[in-house]
Amino acid sequence: MAAIETVSEQRCFGGIQGFYSHVSEACGGPMRFAVYMPPAAEEGPVPLLWYLAGLTCTAETFTIKAGAQRLASELGLALVMPDTSPRDTGLPGATGDWEFGEGAGFYLDATEAPWNARFRMYSYVVDELPRLVAASFRLDMGRQGIFGHSMGGHGALTIALRNPGRYRSVSAFAPIVAPSRVPWGEKAFSHYLGPDRKAWERHDATALVKGGARFDGTILVDQGEADGFLVNQLQPQRLEAACEGADQPLELRMHPGYDHSYYFIQTFVDDHLRHHAKALVA
């Protein structure tokens, strides 16, 4: 396992907001990620909460826009924030479209060339980065939660559903709950996974629940009603119907007036941190 390099470390709410780089095996090149370590880590290993960001975002977005470190510090929760894709891949078509390629990895392992050489964010987030952070930070890997926004909400839901027992808690802001059925997902999946829609279902939270996957706990989802992507891309009612049909506990909260931005996220991020802390903090 390659070593990590410290890009920067800055004090924040008594803890450390750090940015790190390393050479990723899963993604075949250099990757950056961010970690917030709360002051409680000085006393011993702390539980960790994965945050997966949305289209166009980087490892930095949540650290500067969400205002999450305040309560994470108080609760003693580490935050681990990967990038949204490999970068500088040099692959034709990997840049220039904000919905696909760099900044739009969709937290899956691409099976189609040329994407399958680099776009392997599922393995990166589920296997490689956990090993790396476990070896580099004072983390209690027995207490992990996962959440995300939009494409990252899709990532959090699908990863939690596919890895029972790994995460004690899961939540999402405005997730893409059924990517197989909406334009963002259809574009990305047809490039990354090819035309066989059956293969897409492993990366579709609604399809996973319909197919029998369960999360042991309540899934928390917040959605703004003034979100410009609600009708065409997000469609939380699909997940709601699937969970109802499967006895999967889901708390879907609809918020009048809120949009898709980090002003929405910062408004409700404390609720999400407390949701995770209930499962992660003794």
Added chain:
Amino acid sequence: MAAIETVSEQRCFGGIQGFYSHVSEACGGPMRFAVYMPPAAEEGPVPLLWYLAGLTCTAETFTIKAGAQRLASELGLALVMPDTSPRDTGLPGATGDWEFGEGAGFYLDATEAPWNARFRMYSYVVDELPRLVAASFRLDMGRQGIFGHSMGGHGALTIALRNPGRYRSVSAFAPIVAPSRVPWGEKAFSHYLGPDRKAWERHDATALVKGGARFDGTILVDQGEADGFLVNQLQPQRLEAACEGADQPLELRMHPGYDHSYYFIQTFVDDHLRHHAKALVA
């Protein structure tokens, strides 16, 4: 007085984070500013807190990086956040140097050509923008406070000291307390105000206090000890000595490990909001 145009309005912590544009008389062209209106404004006029940003920043910086809306919403405080200079001035030398010109207005009225035609941020912040926001938002202009960061900390301190009775509270993060004596200020002031250093003193908080200016209340200043600009540009001990010699109450808090960034600001922003709320909220 020209009307304001709404650029965007987004719900945040039950209130509205808005961005607005207008044609400024003081600055001779279009200007943008941001306002956060808390939910309490639905009941009646609310007190307002001016935030002046630092070098390279815009009206947006504080709104996305400080995490201030949470407590402002709870306390019922409006936040008014001007840009740091006029933009697209077309003046030779106004862009390309982050320490001077656009993004670096230093909250003064330039007296030297060509800057005096556009760079009049003192009049903008003290006269024009207050009239504009008073006419456009539900604000209680009898209850105003002011704070800022770095160049904006300089702005907040000098504007509060030069306008006794106008602001009930003042504070700063890592302010440039003596711009006449440090490279950032010397560069900017010699361009904006010319070579006569006597004329610089009206825009230097330390010189103002030495010259008899007083703020009726305690000035709160937070400064990170790991701030890379501390020794060469900020030098809070100059303000501390001047306040001690003048019986001006100052609470200067030095914070080990913190730097000049918004991770520092977000850590202490709640303390500042509470400091202002003591003076502004009944």
